[in-house]
Amino acid sequence: MTINYQQLKDRPFAPVHQDYSQRDTMLYALSLGVGNDPLDARNLPLVYEGMAQPLQALPTMSSVLGYPGFWAKEADTGIDWVKLVHGEQRTTIHQPLPVGAKVVGKTRITRVIDKGAGKGAIVVSERSLEGEDGTRYATLEQVTFCRGDGGYSEALGGQPSDASLPALAPTPDTAPRWTYTHTIRPEAALLYRLMGDYNPLHADPQVAQAAGFDKPILHGLATYGMVCHALVMTACNGDASLLRSMHARFSSPVFPGETLRTEVWQEGDALQFRALVVERGIVVLSHGNASIAAAQP
Numbered sequence: 001m002t003i004n005y006q007q008l009k010d011r012p013f014a015p016v017h018q019d020y021s022q023r024d025t026m027l028y029a030l031s032l033g034v035g036n037d038p039l040d041a042r043n044l045p046l047v048y049e050g051m052a053q054p055l056q057a058l059p060t061m062s063s064v065l066g067y068p069g070f071w072a073k074e075a076d077t078g079i080d081w082v083k084l085v086h087g088e089q090r091t092t093i094h095q096p097l098p099v100g101a102k103v104v105g106k107t108r109i110t111r112v113i114d115k116g117a118g119k120g121a122i123v124v125s126e127r128s129l130e131g132e133d134g135t136r137y138a139t140l141e142q143v144t145f146c147r148g149d150g151g152y153s154e155a156l157g158g159q160p161s162d163a164s165l166p167a168l169a170p171t172p173d174t175a176p177r178w179t180y181t182h183t184i185r186p187e188a189a190l191l192y193r194l195m196g197d198y199n200p201l202h203a204d205p206q207v208a209q210a211a212g213f214d215k216p217i218l219h220g221l222a223t224y225g226m227v228c229h230a231l232v233m234t235a236c237n238g239d240a241s242l243l244r245s246m247h248a249r250f251s252s253p254v255f256p257g258e259t260l261r262t263e264v265w266q267e268g269d270a271l272q273f274r275a276l277v278v279e280r281g282i283v284v285l286s287h288g289n290a291s292i293a294a295a296q297p
C-alpha cells in the first residue's frame with residue numbers, strides 16, 4: 001500500500017447528517033467519566049438534566065458529531081491503517097453546541113505531509129460542523145500520524161508533500177494555576193468507541209500488538225474530551241459555553257485504567273495545558289493551547 005497524494009487530497013466525503021439528543025450529550029460526557037466524582041456537583045449539568053443550571057454539552061462533543069468514521073481503513077486511501085495514530089486535534093468553536101440538534105459534518109483533506117521513510121506521513125483533515133439551519137458550530141482539524149506511510153513522496157515517480165500546520169506553543173516551565181485529575185475506567189475505550197470511532201486499535205488486543213502496543217490504547221479524542229472537561233471545571237468554573245478553542249498534541253499513548261492529571265496555565269483569556277499519566281509520570285498530551293470567552297477571576 002502506498003499513499004497516492006492527489007487521490008487522497010481529492011478524496012470525496014459525503015456530508016454526515018446526525019440528529020442527536022440530550023441523551024447522546026449525557027452519554028458522551030459519561031463515556032469520558034464525567035460524574036464519577038459525585039461530590040463535585042459542578043459536573044452534574046453535563047450529565048443530568050434536572051439541575052437549576054441547564055444541561056450543557058462539552059465543547060469537544062463536536063469531535064464525535066458528523067464524524068465520517070474510521071475512513072482510513074478503506075482500501076482507496078492507501079494508508080497502513082493499523083499503524084496510524086491520532087497526532088493532534090485543533091478545535092475552533094464558533095457557537096456553543098446545543099444539547100440536541102440536527103447537524104451536518106463536512107470533511108475534506110487539507111494536507112498530506114511526508115516526514116520521511118521510517119518516520120511517517122501526516123494527513124490533516126478538516127471538518128466543518130454546522131446546524132441544518134446553517135449555524136456554524138465548530139471547525140475541527142484532525143492530524144493523523146501515519147507511522148507506516150513515511151517516504152511516500154518517492155513512490156509513484158515522485159509525489160508532493162505539503163507544509164506542516166503552524167506549530168503549537170509548548171507549555172511554560174512555571175507551576176500551573178490548576179490541576180485536575182481523572183480516573184480513567186478500565187473499560188473506557190470500549191465505551192468511548194460507541195461515540196463513533198470503531199478503530200479496532202482501541203478494542204482488539206491482536207490489532208494493538210500488530211500496531212506495536214502491549215494492549216489496546218485509549219482513543220486520542222477520549223483523552224482530549226477528558227482534558228476539555230478539566231478545562232471546563234477549572235478555568236471555566238463549570239461553564240462549558242466559555243471555551244472558544246482547544247488545540248493539543250497527543251504525545252504518547254494512554255491506556256485505559258490509568259490516571260490522567262491535567263495541568264492548566266492561564267494568561268488572560270489564553271490557556272495553556274498538558275496532561276500526564278500519573279502512574280508512569282509521562283506527558284501524554286502536550287502543546288495544549290485554548291482560549292476562553294472572558295478571563296475568570
Ligand SMILES: CCCCCCC[C@@H](O)CC(=O)SCCNC(=O)CCNC(=O)[C@H](O)C(C)(C)COP(=O)(O)OP(=O)(O)OC[C@H]1O[C@@H](n2cnc3c(N)ncnc32)[C@H](O)[C@@H]1OP(=O)(O)O
Nearest residue numbers: 072085086087088144145199218219220249250251252253
Ligand atoms: C486518517 C483517519 C483518521 C483517523 C484518526 C485517528 C483514529 C484513532 O482511532 C486513533 C487514535 O486515537 S490513536 C491514540 C491517540 N494517539 C496517540 O496515542 C499517539 C501518541 N503519540 C505518539 O505515539 C508519538 O508522538 C508519535 C508516534 C505520533 C510521533 O512520535 P515520533 O515518531 O517519536 O516523533 P518525533 O521523532 O518526536 O517527531 C518527528 C516529527 O513528527 C512531529 N510530531 C511528533 N509528534 C507528533 C504528533 N503527535 N502529531 C503530529 N506531529 C508530530 C514532530 O514535530 C517532528 O516533526 P519535524 O520532523 O518536522 O520536526
